[in-house]
Amino acid sequence: MRRKMVVGNWKMHGSLVQNESLLSALKSGAAQLSHVDIAVCAPFPYLAQLQQQLSASSVKWGAQDVHQLEKGAFTGEVSAAMLADFGCTYVIVGHSERRSIYGEDSRLVAEKFSAAQQAGLIPILCVGETLQQRESGETEAVVAEQLDAVIALVGVQALRKAVVAYEPVWAIGTGKTASPDQAQSVHAFIRQRVAGHDEQVAQGLVILYGGSVKAANAPELFAKADIDGGLIGGAALVAEEFLGICRAGQ
Numbered sequence: 001m002r003r004k005m006v007v008g009n010w011k012m013h014g015s016l017v018q019n020e021s022l023l024s025a026l027k028s029g030a031a032q033l034s035h036v037d038i039a040v041c042a043p044f045p046y047l048a049q050l051q052q053q054l055s056a057s058s059v060k061w062g063a064q065d066v067h068q069l070e071k072g073a074f075t076g077e078v079s080a081a082m083l084a085d086f087g088c089t090y091v092i093v094g095h096s097e098r099r100s101i102y103g104e105d106s107r108l109v110a111e112k113f114s115a116a117q118q119a120g121l122i123p124i125l126c127v128g129e130t131l132q133q134r135e136s137g138e139t140e141a142v143v144a145e146q147l148d149a150v151i152a153l154v155g156v157q158a159l160r161k162a163v164v165a166y167e168p169v170w171a172i173g174t175g176k177t178a179s180p181d182q183a184q185s186v187h188a189f190i191r192q193r194v195a196g197h198d199e200q201v202a203q204g205l206v207i208l209y210g211g212s213v214k215a216a217n218a219p220e221l222f223a224k225a226d227i228d229g230g231l232i233g234g235a236a237l238v239a240e241e242f243l244g245i246c247r248a249g250q
């Protein structure tokens with residue numbers, strides 16, 4: 001039986017003061033929710049704050065990106081070992097904003113996935129199609145290519161210690177949510193594709209949905225057989241909204 005999971009992706013938002021009140025609300029709200037795994041992925045400078053404020057809480061934390069190499073002359077970059085030093089459990093790799101704005105391709109994302117696991121972190125691998133790709137019937141091909149690149153580099157067994165997030169690009173930050181049936185169909189496709197390599201890994205794999213999830217639409221999405229929770233952007237910045245989503249996973 002897979003546990004539901006809800007992960008907040010703060011993107012480039014927050015301040016010490018804002019985070020302080022958001023985190024204390026999450027901490028007390030999460031204490032009432034023992035059947036859902038909750039995490040927040042914050043900008044790098046706030047990892048120390050997460051470590052301080054969440055260490056005695058069930059809420060885990062992580063980062064939103066990582067460099068693919070262990071160390072070196074890469075000004076401005078952050079390694080997986082550094083994230084592990086700050087107590088991160090998770091790191092998002094391949095978010096569509098990184099793929100589209102920073103030109104990250106599936107091979108690079110797979111390398112980041114591998115680096116994260118080597119440092120003991122759990123990668124949250126984002127996959128998803130653009131509106132144009134959906135409209136031209138390429139959704140499954142796009143998602144398959146993004147997933148296969150990781151399986152080819154690290155092997156399917158690596159998915160035992162990973163999370164996949166299906167995030168249709170057209171639904172991220174747009175207020176347009178994929179319908180529960182649209183999302184379920186891609187989630188089932190991802191699980192089947194993994195099952196083609198190893199059925200047991202596929203059944204254990206947590207697949208989150210991301211794209212304009214709110215407390216109001218989470219219950220219907222999370223009720224679908226292959227939707228194991230959500231990766232939450234905008235709504236993760238509002239404690240009551242985020243906790244409402246977490247309650248839908250409880």
Ligand code: PEP
Pocket residue numbers: 009167171172173174175210211212213231232233234235
């Ligand atoms: C995201 O950035 O991962 C995301 C799902 O954003 P939003 O919830 O705002 O659509």
